[in-house]
Amino acid sequence: MLLTGKILTGRDAAHKRIQGMLESGEGLPEGVDFKGKFIYYVGPVDAVGDEAVGPAGPTTSTRMDKFTDMMLSETGLTGMIGKAERGPAAIESIKEHKAVYLMAVGGAAYLVAKAIKKAKVVAFEDLGMEAIYEFEVEDMPVTVAVDSSGANAHQIGPDTWKVKIAEAESAS
Secondary structure, rough: OOEEEEEEEHHHHHHHHHHHHHHOOOOOOOOOOOOOEEEEOOOEEEEEOOOOOOOOOEHHHHHHHEEEEEEEHHHHEEEEEEEEEOHHHHHHHHHHHEEEEEEEEEOOOHHOOOOOEEEEEEEEEEHHHHOOEEEEEEEEEEEEEOOOOOOOOOHHHHHHHHHHHHHHHHHO
């Protein structure tokens, strides 16, 4: 599928800082509103030409699993975008909050960056590439990895192929 609209970014350092702010009662930084939005697990590189950002491939999502329930329950986040599978607790939280996890194409950071039309830092500028950015994306290629019912492509795919391989082996 192709994703179009405004998304926010955040990786490990931003998630840890958000957790501290929420736990202290400080709330989210001014100008950061995750309600109804997606967070893209990325640390974009500086633009090298006239692009909005340079290469912007997804980072491994399992590193954010320990923050998933907090982000979904306390920020109004709709979903996450990253790469790789999610752990059982993160999948359960996605299901409980009727959220979704999308995978962006790993290893194609330059191509993903082409979908980013505008970018601006909205919080934690001191974190550099791990700051929270707001991206305006157009036709960003993503795949649904975990849907709002908890269906997990990383489990369904292998399970389906195990059955097909077993059937093929028993037929020969």
